[in-house]
Amino acid sequence: MVTLIAGANAAPWLLGHWLGRRDARPVDSGWQLPNGQPLLGPSKTWRGLAAALIATPLLALLIGWPVWLGMAVGGAAMMGDLMASFLKRRLGLASSTDAPGLDQIPEALFPALIATFWLDLDWIDLGLVVGTFLIIHLLLTNLLPRRLRSDDR
Numbered sequence: 001m002v003t004l005i006a007g008a009n010a011a012p013w014l015l016g017h018w019l020g021r022r023d024a025r026p027v028d029s030g031w032q033l034p035n036g037q038p039l040l041g042p043s044k045t046w047r048g049l050a051a052a053l054i055a056t057p058l059l060a061l062l063i064g065w066p067v068w069l070g071m072a073v074g075g076a077a078m079m080g081d082l083m084a085s086f087l088k089r090r091l092g093l094a095s096s097t098d099a100p101g102l103d104q105i106p107e108a109l110f111p112a113l114i115a116t117f118w119l120d121l122d123w124i125d126l127g128l129v130v131g132t133f134l135i136i137h138l139l140l141t142n143l144l145p146r147r148l149r150s151d152d153r
Contacts, residue, residue: 001115002132003063004056004070005108008077009137011055012048024048027082033089040085041095052078069118073111080106100138108133 016024024047028039052074060070084106088099112129115121121129 004073007059008052008056008074011051015051076111076114080110104134
């Protein structure tokens with residue numbers, strides 16, 4: 001499960017670093033709320049969403065899980081990521097600002113909750129999935145140089 005969640009979150013980042021920001025259209029189309037803050041920000045892109053929704057089912061297939069489960073996990077992870085970005089903008093945090101916990105928990109919790117319908121996960125399993133993803137994500141992002149940590153989803 002953590003492998004699929006990590007794949008869903010890594011695919012947009014990898015594609016963004018490979019292609020750069022050129023031709024990456026923001027999901028929110030630059031729309032701003034009345035307070036002048038963007039809805040999501042420029043780092044949440046349609047290209048990044050597509051990357052996650054393509055990569056996660058392929059990764060599921062590679063590890064012997066159903067493609068549709070990969071699609072569900074990828075979609076739920078991206079919904080969690082978009083929700084976290086929305087909340088970060090409401091808190092006045094700039095796009096790609098680190099917010100430990102807020103950046104990881106929704107991205108892991110949403111897909112884990114979706115997967116409980118098929119994988120019979122209990123509350124302990126959910127906690128382990130979210131906790132494992134949180135720790136791995138925090139360790140990896142702190143090991144990467146700052147210039148490589150920015151989002152392009």
